[in-house]
Amino acid sequence: EDKVVQSPLSLVVHEGDTVTLNCSYEVTNFRSLLWYKQEKKAPTFLFMLTSSGIEKKSGRLSSILDKKELFSILNITATQTGDSAVYLCAVYKTSGSRLTFGEGTQLTVNP
Amino acid sequence: ETGVTQTPRHLVMGMTNKKSLKCEQHLGHNAMYWYKQSAKKPLELMFVYNFKEQTENNSVPSRFSPECPNSSHLFLHLHTLQPEDSALYLCASSSQSTSKGEQYFGPGTRLTVT
Numbered sequence A: 001e002d003k004v005v006q007s008p009l010s011l012v013v014h015e016g017d018t019v020t021l022n023c024s025y026e027v028t029n030f031r032s033l034l035w036y037k038q039e040k041k042a043p044t045f046l047f048m049l050t051s052s053g054i055e056k057k058s059g060r061l062s063s064i065l066d067k068k069e070l071f072s073i074l075n076i077t078a079t080q081t082g083d084s085a086v087y088l089c090a091v092y093k094t095s096g097s098r099l100t101f102g103e104g105t106q107l108t109v110n111p
Numbered sequence B: 001e002t003g004v005t006q007t008p009r010h011l012v013m014g015m016t017n018k019k020s021l022k023c024e025q026h027l028g029h030n031a032m033y034w035y036k037q038s039a040k041k042p043l044e045l046m047f048v049y050n051f052k053e054q055t056e057n058n059s060v061p062s063r064f065s066p067e068c069p070n071s072s073h074l075f076l077h078l079h080t081l082q083p084e085d086s087a088l089y090l091c092a093s094s095s096q097s098t099s100k101g102e103q104y105f106g107p108g109t110r111l112t113v114t
Helices: none
Strands: A003-007 A010-014 A019-026 A030-038 A043-049 A056-058 A061-066 A071-076 A085-093 A099-101 A105-110 B004-007 B010-013 B018-025 B031-037 B044-050 B053-057 B064-070 B073-079 B087-094 B109-113
Touching: A003 A085, A003 A099, A010 A019, A019 A030, A019 A085, A019 A105, A030 A071, A043 A056, A043 A061, A043 A071, A071 A085, B004 B087, B010 B018, B018 B031, B018 B087, B031 B073, B044 B064, B044 B073, B053 B064
Parallel strands: A010 A105, B010 B109
Antiparallel strands: A003 A019, A019 A071, A030 A043, A030 A085, A056 A061, A061 A071, A085 A099, A085 A105, B004 B018, B018 B073, B031 B044, B031 B087, B044 B053, B064 B073, B087 B109
């Protein structure tokens, strides 16, 4: 059975801190790994990773994939209160249209 | 502003009611999805439509009935629901021809079954 596990499940930090969110997976026919940010309702797309070792960056956020060890990390530097959200990791397979999601990491950034 | 809209945003219904959730995407995509998000649980895929044809039904109870009249619209018809069906229902869309999994989500409908 396909599995996506995120850790930690929740994290509380102060503004300015750097955080690392983890996502490990066990799926057959892996194609890509995606990160989403969910603040109130709609998850919004952050990154899609298909190749190992290539870092994707967007401002203070960055992510990298390790296809040998089957995990990905999402880094957020100089955190701000607006980064408070649930961060979702999902894996997409080559067969079908299915995204398998992890449980999410609830990040709270305090001023 | 999201290219995927959902109505209503909030819905309270009794167990004997019949209601429908609506989703519309303005992104020119050809695949649409229904997900259920319950507290403390991962997003669960319910249904997938590609070019208006249902391609996945993830063992969803028959009290949930999807309808996809065209590639831009998706409905979820609800009848005789149970209290455990209370959740956030999210719609998403993607372009199947170019997609490596990237799906765009609507704001969701918060459903409460009393």
